[in-house]
Amino acid sequence: MSWRRLLVRVERRLSSRGFSLLRDALVLLFLLIFVVGPPLSIFLLVLRSWGEVYQTVFADPFFAQIGQGALRWNMIQRGLLRSFEIAAVVTFIDVLIGLPMALILARYDFRGKRLVDTLVDLPMAVPTAALGFSLYLFWGSIDGIGGLLGLEGGLFSRGPLLIILTHVAFSYPYIVRSLKEIIESVDQTLEHAARTLGAPPFTVFRTVTAPLIKSGLLAGSILCFTRSLGETGATLIVAGAFYTAPLLVVEYRQLLMIPPAAFLSMILVSISAFLLALLRFSAERFGLPIKEAWPRAERLLSGRAQRHLRDLMTFSFFVLLILIPSSFIFTYLIRWWGGSPYTGNPNLGAFYQVFLAPDKKWPALQSSIITSFKVAALATGVNILAGLPMAFLLVRKNLGRLRGLLDALVDIPLTVPTSALGFSFFLFWGTKGLNLLGPGFWMVVLVHIGFTYPYVVRPLTAVVEGLDPHLEEAARTLGAPPLTVFRTVILPSMREGILAAAIMAFTRSLGETGATIVVMGLSRTVPVLIVQWVESLALPAAAFACVLLIAISLTLLLILRYVLGWE
Amino acid sequence: MPEIRLEGVTKRFGEVVAVRDLSLEIRDGEYFTLLGPIGSGKTTTLMLIAGLLEPDEGEIYFDGRPMRGVPPEDRRVGFVFETFALFPHYNVWENVCYGPRVRGEDPEATRKVAEEMLEMVLLEDRPDALPDELSGGMKQRVALARALTSGARILLLDEPLGALDAKIRTALAHDLRRIVKDLGLTAIHVTNSVEEAMTISDRIAVLHRGSVEQVGTPREVYENPRTLFVMDFMGDINLFSGEVTRADGGFTEVTTPEGFTFRSSRRTMPPGSEVHVVVRAEDADILPRTEETVNNLHGIVKEKMFLLGFMEYLIELETKQEFIVEVPLMMSERIWEVGEAVSITFAPEKVYLFEKEESL
Amino acid sequence: MPDVRLVNVTKRYGRVIAVEGLNLHVRDGEYFVLLGPSGCGKTTTLRIIAGLTKPDEGRVYIDGRDVSGIPPEDRNIGLVFQHFEIFPFMTVYENVAYSLMIQGLDEEEIERRVYQALEVAGLNEVADRYPEELGAPELQRCSIARALAKGSRLLLLDEPLGSLDPETRERFRFTLRSLVKGRGLTAIHVTHDQEEAMAIADRIAVFRRGRVLQVGTPMELYERPASIFVANFVGETNFLEGVIERSGERSLVRLRGDLLIEAGGSNLRAGSRVVIGVRRENILLEEGKAEGLNALPGRVIRAAFLGKIIRYRVELDNGDLVEVKQPTRLGRFFGEGERVYLIFPAEKVLVYPYPEDLRYELALR
Structure with missing residues (x-):
């Protein structure tokens, strides 16, 4: 008997009902324990030690002496409020400058379109800590725009303004990408029909395209909002003395003030659950004035000159706010490579700091790169294995209303701020919870598995949805049992999709700061190292680490683009 | 009144020449059909006439007036798509009134014309239906009414019957011709079905690889095919x-x-x-x-x-x-x-x- | 050798009944067509035979063997899909070899059988090409070769010509039929295109709303449609309303405007409301009446030259519209506006009771 016949025979056996039930059970168990368990169990943990939480947050005896028993509660409130304000402003700016860009990329053809398309993705390749650092150097230091304008220091100091600029830069590619896809999904013949019925382009957008993308636009905005709300790595670098809610979690955790950190994390989990619900049930009803017509005004807006102006502004915003600040770090590193460009002191240069200085930064960087890679590889591998059957479960099983619930559970790590998520893992696995694991490498791995899970399952689900079930039926009628169909037909069709999901998760893991910082022990990942070097003012060395990390991520993302383009 | 002339029109997409040095004259009040296999450039030609594409070379004239640079919204053409292209977020009535509305025309006059057109396509009793609630044949009739209320004198039809069942196709073909003739419109119809073209047209242009092989009445083209391609394509x-x-x-x-x-x-x-x-x-x-x-x-x-x-x-x-x-x-x-x-x-x-x- | 028998098969999706109480017998070596409008249950029936859909009730026998519990991979069938479903990441050769690889045959045997199948389908030259390089007709051939290579004697075809352009489609009918006949296979072919069904089938089952209305050869369906639905769905028929005056071997029907015509046999009660059907191609246009035949006066309102036929639309003097197809070879042309008589023999007139449920479909008043 040939090996092939044997293989098919084994696969036939494994295609039985019992085995597939077992597989589904394991997949669900994985989701519950490794992904959504920790953030959900935080409510239980806070409730269990409510007395302690209450005391530290609302009635701290130390601060009560100066009549400020609820000092931490006030801080938490303020942090949350600021986070909300920042996220709102960021979302507004993003949509304002991202929508026209998405429209241009989706609907117009021009020379250099591919280049712009690639450049728009650039900030995605830059880990947020590095991005924050680059923006800080550009806007906030004398080496950046400040020096160019002849100022004594940076144009802006660290604080809310810089945070907003940073958040806009890192979320920009996500909003452009998702809006572009949504616009592309609108059948262009509808727009053609509207044109031939007498509507100038602007009217077409307002009365046809916009109404059809509004729920997508709303979803994109909410996602953008939650990302800004939860960002930690970049914010740590550009915040200065300013606190956002996720920074407070990091701060409390570092000061080992567990109860307020847990309390704040719980609030953040609740908020993100609420936003998630909003996302799922986002009402179709948010009004656009589509019944009215203003022919004269809109014809004016559709004019050639006006369109050129819009395009020019879209591109300038992109270049000035996103592109140059995000890539400024390269310029900085070149200038500071051999020594200070101002004094010529070689001891202040990146080369000396990294390779020659007595504090041995190079070995530290090396070992953190290895750690980063190990973590990312483990998280990605585990998630592909667990995510693939999950994607099939979501798409192919007739789950009914359960599907909505599972979708929401999968998305939880997407909206919970990573520092709060990380902290919940710390509680869940650590002494306060199951008491199985302390902070350290393995806990970092667990956290990374948790927050990259949706980044694997989401695209895989989309790929599975795109599979043609008839292709599998064809294979069945040609004599292949289900598992053989999976091996010979489904997997080859999904190759690119799986690779894309893997690279996405890998780069996300590589660039993550907030979640790592709250659960790490002695071993550091690169972004954490960058934050620490910036804090210790070894800026050129930090810049070197950033560029190295960017180079790695960029390579991975280029592979991703190649793979997707090839598809 | 509307007579359409194409002179030496060429359209390329990158390396591919979709329409090659095409010249045609479509007479006022004529039901004209562009007939050809997939990829013969017939839909591209239609889009060029509508202004949804601009020719690389050559010129298109409406009543002797060159159309280069005139955007589709100002050409007063009605376009009917194979996939209907009804706005899914508007009901039948709103779809039909879309053209006059975005042009800011008098609502009272619009209402009258829209009612008339819906009656003409036998859908006067469904103004509140959403496109999703209608059958394919009904959708296409709404699309037709919509194209007509916008005041178009030229009707461009891109495989308008392609997505419909055979029985409905024949019935709608008759309605199309009747409406075009009753309203004195000029119609250009694109199809790959010989039978459809022969049934509905006054004259046919057979297209092959972006060029015209033959123009004539159905009978002329059938009885005296000029090329082997035309002969083969016709039956x-x-x-x-x-x-x-x-x-x-x-x-x-x-x-x-x-x-x-x-x-x-x-x-x-x-x-x-x-x-x-x-x-x-x-x-x-x-x-x-x-x-x-x-x-x-x-x-x-x-x-x-x-x-x-x-x-x-x-x-x-x-x-x-x-x-x-x-x-x-x-x-x-x-x-x-x-x-x-x-x-x-x-x-x-x-x-x-x-x-x-x-x-x- | 393979015959297929369906006994009392029923399939529901929620509250929607896809197929109900279906009984069918497809004989060995027969080219059998399941015909009906979309949503009539014909594809569901095919999928039940293939094992891709489980019936709620009833049994399926292939070769006399009850296959109800057997999964599709173990039923001895070849299935051809409307959209071909060629594996995109395999070459034509690999696609055709797929079922043989699964069976674990040795390379030589596989190669021999694949080339045999490719030969039959006329695909030898594109064996190493990938599907994306091929056009629809080649993909369809590939899909057929793949089903044939498996060696099944029962071929199931789900709208196999639906994705081809009209020209290719007509040529492919011959190819498909001679392929099946030449190899002595049994074929079950699903289509909504009555012309295709009439051209290709030995026998046809006409479906409507999950039930079989009539089974018969194309000629039987054409000449003796058992119901007005079949008369309308198969072929192109004019329907005129009237009242039956006299029934029997030869019945007499009074149309609107007091036009009297002789019709075929009917046992409907005199005075009852009826609809008569006359095929478009069974009517002859003449300038005058003809002895012993029905003759309805009217005026040509549209004449369309379609090549081998001329299609006329005639408005009868009573206001009813009639479509007529005349072979061009008759050598007679009537212009728009000309007065004509519609001539047809009584035995070509079908008589049905007035169908309330088909009023809109048949455009009756």
């Missing part, structure tokens, strides 16, 4: 090639390498010319086996198929070639059975000749 043909061996008295005789002799009275060609010989399936007849050899082929019935009003026979010739014959049931004395030995015969005026350089 089932039997194709042979050979050499002209005799030409006299208005007859041209062709002998093929297999030894068949064809006699044509359609065209005189000098002896020695290499030619294609074509006989339409419906121009041939089946007889009991004869001894005749000119315009007579001998074979065995291999398959028979029942078409509406016709029997279609596949005859295997002695050379193993296959020959298709279609005989109207009304005119056939008997039905031939599979396996019978028969002769195929056809009149000299039904033997078409084409120069050899042309190939399919």
